[in-house]
Amino acid sequence: MHAHRRAARRLTGALALTLPALLVACTADPPSPAPTSTADPVPAGVDAARDDLAALAAAAQDRHLTATYTFEPADGTTRTVAVTSANDGTWRVDVPGWGQGGTVDVSLAATADGLFQCALPSTGWAQPAGCVRLGDADDAVPRKLDPRVQHPFTDWLDVLTDRRAPLAVSPATPLPGVNGECYSVESTSASLNAPLDVGIYCYLPDGTPAAVRTAFGTLKLAGEPGAAPATVPLAGPVTEGEPVSRDAPSPTDSPSAGTP
Numbered sequence: 408m409h410a411h412r413r414a415a416r417r418l419t420g421a422l423a424l425t426l427p428a429l430l431v432a433c434t435a436d437p438p439s440p441a442p443t444s445t446a447d448p449v450p451a452g453v454d455a456a457r458d459d460l461a462a463l464a465a466a467a468q469d470r471h472l473t474a475t476y477t478f479e480p481a482d483g484t485t486r487t488v489a490v491t492s493a494n495d496g497t498w499r500v501d502v503p504g505w506g507q508g509g510t511v512d513v514s515l516a517a518t519a520d521g522l523f524q525c526a527l528p529s530t531g532w533a534q535p536a537g538c539v540r541l542g543d544a545d546d547a548v549p550r551k552l553d554p555r556v557q558h559p560f561t562d563w564l565d566v567l568t569d570r571r572a573p574l575a576v577s578p579a580t581p582l583p584g585v586n587g588e589c590y591s592v593e594s595t596s597a598s599l600n601a602p603l604d605v606g607i608y609c610y611l612p613d614g615t616p617a618a619v620r621t622a623f624g625t626l627k628l629a630g631e632p633g634a635a636p637a638t639v640p641l642a643g644p645v646t647e648g649e650p651v652s653r654d655a656p657s658p659t660d661s662p663s664a665g666t667p
Contacts, residue, residue: 457576460590464567466614467560471635474615478502478556480624483509488626490560495519497544497639500557507531508655514642515557517544524552524650525642532651536643539650552650555604555623559616563603567592572602585609585627587617 471492478488489501499516506513510531516523516538522545525538541548548557566572573596579589589609594601606621611628618627 456578456590460576461568463610463614464564467610467616468564470614472632473635474632475629476626477629478624478626481622488556491639492560493636493639495638498561499639500560502554502556505554506651506653511651513651515548516639516641518639522546523641526651527642537648538641538643538645539648540645551652556626559619566602579607582607582609582618582620585618587611
């Protein structure tokens with residue numbers, strides 16, 4: 408009799424210990440699934456567009472030529488910009504109607520001797536052409552002297568070929584009247600100093616820049632490019648004068664760029 412009672416007490420104790428554990432196991436929440444990434448995958452087409460544009464920009468770096476472009480500025484009348492990329496890597500871009508309130512044609516050039524701005528004979532410049540040295544050949548053009556139209560043919564090509572540059576590239580509808588492939592380029596950087604102007608960049612298969620549309624306006628290739636010279640000549644002699652600014656001169660100012 409006593410043995411049966413002891414066995415019953417042992418069974419009751421065992422149930423008392425086992426039942427709470429079973430209840431906990433039954434009511435516990437199931438384990439959470441492993442976290443998954445919430446980042447959207449990069450579309451294959453976008454990555455391919457970046458590669459294609461980089462390849463065309465690399466071809467443009469090796470494309471030496473003389474060419475003219477119609478330039479429709481964001482403000483102002485349409486004019487013709489002349490671009491020369493010489494075989495030795497020197498370059499020159501002539502921009503009509505940029506200086507002194509749109510009355511002076513200017514030329515920017517980078518040669519073995521440095522970076523130059525030249526004032527060309529024009530409505531507001533009755534003197535012979537003259538040039539002022541702005542710095543070394545790879546220096547940036549000072550902001551107040553920068554017409555910006557030279558960048559798509561010079562330093563912006565370095566940005567377009569650099570896969571580390573903070574850019575987003577996608578195919579774009581060709582600009583009206585433009586042959587070649589066009590790409591929309593956006594900056595992914597929050598910096599105020601973007602590496603280039605966002606916009607539409609178009610190239611022919613051989614790397615010839617066909618068109619550019621950015622905040623400064625639209626450039627479109629006009630006619631067939633010509634052969635490149637061996638090197639770029641400056642438009643005139645180098646002097647100690649002041650470079651031409653964009654602002655119109657006051658009545659008391661007198662031209663000084665290119666003045667011996």
